[in-house]
Amino acid sequence: MLFQLYRFYTLVLTVTLLFGDCHSASFQEIGQGIADVGKSAKDVSIGVAKDVINSIPSPQQIFESSKNALLAFPIEVIFSAVNQLCSSALSSQAVKPRETPDLQQLHFQFHTICSTYNYSILEFNRIVNNPEFDPKKPVVILATGWRTTINDSSTIVEFAKAFNCRGDSNFVAVDAAYFVDTLYTWSALNTDEIGANIAEGLVLLTEIIPIENIHLMGHSLGSHIMGAAGRHFYYKTGKLIPRITALDPAKPCFNEGESLSGIMRGDAEFVDVIHSDPGILGKRDPTGDVDFYPGGLGPLPKGCYDMGCAHSRSWQYYAETIYPGNEFSFMAVRCNSLTQLQQNKCPGVQVPMGYATPTNLKGNYFLEVNAESPFGKQSSAELLELQKNCGLCQKA
Structure with a gap:
């Protein structure tokens, strides 16, 4: 279980470093990102590297992306689930306000x-x-x-x-x-x-x-x-x-x-x-x-x-x-x-x-x-x- 968790975080971190805010992207978008990286590599091979060089993240940008992936992403998943549960409870009128504003x-x-x-x-x-x-x-x-x-x-x-x-x-x-x-x-x-x-x-x-x-x-x-x-x-x-x-x-x-x-x-x-x-x-x-x-x-x-x-x-x-x-x-x-x-x-x-x-x-x-x-x-x-x-x- 720990190894699977490690592999999951490693994947998240890797994708984050390459593509930025991976937790807001779909798998299709990530796949497209991989294709774009491949195209960039081809461009480099023929000497068209200006945009690629300019897009290389700075150490600070890498750190911020890594921090958000490792610390915030799991919490975001949990809170999204909590949000859906709360919405369902409110829609079913299962929750009533304890105090009515006076x-x-x-x-x-x-x-x-x-x-x-x-x-x-x-x-x-x-x-x-x-x-x-x-x-x-x-x-x-x-x-x-x-x-x-x-x-x-x-x-x-x-x-x-x-x-x-x-x-x-x-x-x-x-x-x-x-x-x-x-x-x-x-x-x-x-x-x-x-x-x-x-x-x-x-x-x-x-x-x-x-x-x-x-x-x-x-x-x-x-x-x-x-x-x-x-x-x-x-x-x-x-x-x-x-x-x-x-x-x-x-x-x-x-x-x-x-x-x-x-x-x-x-x-x-x-x-x-x-x-x-x-x-x-x-x-x-x-x-x-x-x-x-x-x-x-x-x-x-x-x-x-x-x-x-x-x-x-x-x-x-x-x-x-x-x-x-x-x-x-x-x-x-x-x-x-x-x-x-x-x-x-x-x-x-x-x-x-x-x-x-x-x-x-x-x-x-x-x-x-x-x-x-x-x-x-x-x-x-x-x-x-x-x-x-x-x-x-x-x-x-």
Whole structure:
């Protein structure tokens, strides 16, 4: 058994080194790849070797491909099976949510540099009476993922710090922990109803501020919550939220056309998605108007050796772009794969991923990232160091 497992991993590794992301390719594609290698060898023999030489992977590329094959591929297979089981259970209505969301227990939390203010969804319009709320500025509303609480979320802490450093937006977090800090399938089932309830608050908010000033964001399960919020807001008003940003939207249990579809293009005028753990905890297939794949389609980006790290990278990448001067730290190109990008086969123009993403983009975009902070290839470590206390309360 161990020998067979060894042979399997050896095959996976070999194919990966030759063809890149083998776990996303069919056997027919792999066979075609072998034929292409044979053709390349023939070309070399007659002196046409330029493309072959340019396509030889670097040691770093070989390492990243090997890491994804050996560490992530078996986990991806397992999670794909779990996803199918979950979908079947939900379709058969064998799973019921343990807790039905209650409007009275859902809150928005407005974060300023030194204070936080809580508002129930049914009284969200009261936020305009807060002297620290500026109705002329955009309102960014973030929902986090499974088993996160509003008072114990590094995502919320970092986004609040970054947006308060920037100073041009009102940052609000959704407190839905009571309904997502539970068994995953129960949490997943709650996403649509939580989104519907959030839409109630958005209706109240748009009575006092222009709809064009609203930007919804979500990480993991939070992405699907905000997708549902956008849909239900449209059902109630006939208007679309201008932008929803999905940060590695959760994969398990969410499949287009099934009981839980999750966020998708059309939930807002513009839906941008950042995939950092595609195929395992995060969805791999494009779901937005524009989908970014920092580090490619492999589930483990540079610097990550487990799925938790990879899943968090999406919000870490975005947060880095919020700080003033870092908006263009992650420059991406429309492309079919990271390999093609690395071989200079994607002639399109570079566009920023994150805060400054243009809202007229369509398609899939790829980019390379660093293994550690700062993650953006165009980021300035010196500038980020200067901003490490920006957005923090300076009261004694």
